Amino acid sequence: MNPILELKEVSVSYTPGKNAVDKVTTEIYPNTITAIMGPSGCGKSTLLRAINRMHDLYPHIKTTGEILLKDKNVLEMDAMKVRRLVGMVFQQPNPFPTMSIYDNVLAGYTLNGIRLKKREKDEIVQHSLKSVALWEEVKDVMTKRGSFLSGGQQQRLCIARTLALKPEVLLMDEPTSALDPISTNKIEELLLELKKEFTIIVVTHNMSQAARISDNSMFMYLGELIEHGNTTQMFTKPKNKRTEEYLTGVFG
Amino acid sequence: MMESITASNRLRKGKDKIIYFLVCSFSFLAMIPLFLILWDVVSKGYKNFNIRLFTEVTPSSMDALLANMNDEPIPGGILNGITGTILIVGLAILFSVPLGLSIGIYLADNHGKRFAKVVSYLTDLLQGMPSIVIGIIAYAWVVKPLGGYSALAGSVALTIMMLPMIVRSTEETLKMLPYAYKEAGLALGASYTNVVFKILLPSGFGGIFTGILLAISRVMGETAPLMLTALGASVVNWNVMEPTSAIPLLIWDFYNDPNLVDLIWSSSLLLLIVIFLLNWTAKIVARKWKV
Numbered sequence: 001m002n003p004i005l006e007l008k009e010v011s012v013s014y015t016p017g018k019n020a021v022d023k024v025t026t027e028i029y030p031n032t033i034t035a036i037m038g039p040s041g042c043g044k045s046t047l048l049r050a051i052n053r054m055h056d057l058y059p060h061i062k063t064t065g066e067i068l069l070k071d072k073n074v075l076e077m078d079a080m081k082v083r084r085l086v087g088m089v090f091q092q093p094n095p096f097p098t099m100s101i102y103d104n105v106l107a108g109y110t111l112n113g114i115r116l117k118k119r120e121k122d123e124i125v126q127h128s129l130k131s132v133a134l135w136e137e138v139k140d141v142m143t144k145r146g147s148f149l150s151g152g153q154q155q156r157l158c159i160a161r162t163l164a165l166k167p168e169v170l171l172m173d174e175p176t177s178a179l180d181p182i183s184t185n186k187i188e189e190l191l192l193e194l195k196k197e198f199t200i201i202v203v204t205h206n207m208s209q210a211a212r213i214s215d216n217s218m219f220m221y222l223g224e225l226i227e228h229g230n231t232t233q234m235f236t237k238p239k240n241k242r243t244e245e246y247l248t249g250v251f252g
Numbered sequence: 253m254m255e256s257i258t259a260s261n262r263l264r265k266g267k268d269k270i271i272y273f274l275v276c277s278f279s280f281l282a283m284i285p286l287f288l289i290l291w292d293v294v295s296k297g298y299k300n301f302n303i304r305l306f307t308e309v310t311p312s313s314m315d316a317l318l319a320n321m322n323d324e325p326i327p328g329g330i331l332n333g334i335t336g337t338i339l340i341v342g343l344a345i346l347f348s349v350p351l352g353l354s355i356g357i358y359l360a361d362n363h364g365k366r367f368a369k370v371v372s373y374l375t376d377l378l379q380g381m382p383s384i385v386i387g388i389i390a391y392a393w394v395v396k397p398l399g400g401y402s403a404l405a406g407s408v409a410l411t412i413m414m415l416p417m418i419v420r421s422t423e424e425t426l427k428m429l430p431y432a433y434k435e436a437g438l439a440l441g442a443s444y445t446n447v448v449f450k451i452l453l454p455s456g457f458g459g460i461f462t463g464i465l466l467a468i469s470r471v472m473g474e475t476a477p478l479m480l481t482a483l484g485a486s487v488v489n490w491n492v493m494e495p496t497s498a499i500p501l502l503i504w505d506f507y508n509d510p511n512l513v514d515l516i517w518s519s520s521l522l523l524l525i526v527i528f529l530l531n532w533t534a535k536i537v538a539r540k541w542k543v
Contacts, residue, residue, distance in 0.1 A: 097455050107437075162440070
């Protein structure tokens with residue numbers, strides 16, 4: 001099987017000469033969940049945000065190397081197009097406060113100036129909310145604001161908003177760290193369901209979460225990718241000593 | 253040991269009580285002039301606060317003198333001032349809102365950049381600029397080149413006065429919005445323009461609109477800059493190139509004419525009511541649209 005995403009010597013620096021992400025080379029395969037782990041400040045989120053070009057917002061951040069999405073270098077593509085193909089879910093649930101639940105799901109379309117017929121809209125909203133298992137909970141309150149929902153529901157709404165654009169890859173930056181255990185559990189179940197359709201990369205601080213949901217794991221330390229492999233294998237027989245130390249709680 | 257602690261405690265509590273008493277009584281004192289102003293304006297203004305005030309233009313001094321002698325209400329109103337204020341302030345809103353919003357958006361997004369710092373500093377400076385100076389500037393910029401006093405010149409002066417308030421409220425409101433909204437919008441592939449117009453401005457609507465309303469209520473009572481620009485007129489004028497009256501200009505006129513002096517109070521009352529309503533609306537909007 002061909003990888004959907006190939007990273008070749010990807011480096012990101014906030015200050016010239018100092019790489020926060022240092023020459024990361026790896027491959028991500030379709031319909032898998034990849035967990036990126038590592039201690040705070042190791043460059044997990046920085047690497048993740050390079051993939052959908054979020055660093056473009058801050059001119060001082062430099063990204064080098066190649067990130068190939070289905071053989072096309074996203075660093076050379078139009079950033080807005082990249083972000084439609086590579087969706088992102090953030091740590092804090094952030095539904096748009098002035099939009100209803102319905103409009104939040106469609107935000108990707110309205111923000112991109114794509115006009116849809118009422119029937120198409122209904123279909124997208126229903127399908128997206130069903131795929132995040134939120135439909136039953138919100139179908140009668142569609143006109144309420146997004147902020148009306150609980151934290152866990154808001155995060156699922158944000159995932160639905162991202163899915164509505166049918167991205168190739170779904171990036172998640174600690175999507176459950178602001179949520180309670182029950183909501184976290186729901187999102188984890190949801191991810192296992194979603195990988196049938198999407199490729200998911202999730203940054204997590206929670207090792208047991210990585211063990212529960214991911215197919216492959218990446219361990220990063222000081223900006224370098226130390227180890228990338230099958231999750232079960234990495235958790236039982238890590239190849240690198242650093243990985244072992246991190247997983248057993250010696251540091252991190 | 254114990255006793256000295258209790259003693260010093262008692263002393264502290266005593267001090268607290270005195271300070272609290274002072275704070276309360278001073279704020280009460282500060283309220284007195286406010287109530288006196290309201291009382292004066294209402295008690296003296298209600299006599300001429302009738303339908304005529306809104307439907308008739310300023311009477312001539314002679315007519316007013318005759319009415320005063322016969323103990324009748326002054327035969328006229330301030331229609332020319334009301335329409336003038338609507339025209340001048342309306343134009344000023346048209347000019348200042350798009351300008352102020354743009355500057356505010358720019359400042360919120362680029363704080364730290366050198367040019368933004370300069371703009372921000374100039375905005376502060378403009379905020380503290382005496383209104384008469386702004387009037388003189390508008391006179392030099394607009395009245396002189398156009399060869400005459402006009403509503404347009406007045407609205408330019410008021411625009412300059414409104415700008416800093418709109419800029420600041422836009423900037424501060426947008427800065428207070430979580431950065432996450434912007435990132436979330438861009439992460440969906442939206443353009444910067446769409447993020448600003450479809451997410452940031454609507455999310456900050458409450459704060460920005462409140463700022464605009466307060467700016468309006470502030471310039472509504474401005475007199476000095478209008479004297480040098482709009483000049484005043486005794487007829488209703490909707491032509492932006494002609495001299496135009498405004499409520500505060502009329503109040504100044506009435507002050508200078510002993511026969512019309514009674515109209516000062518009813519005009520002031522009207523101005524106060526409008527400004528009160530604007531402020532009240534601003535409060536409601538700010539509360540209702542809180543994000």
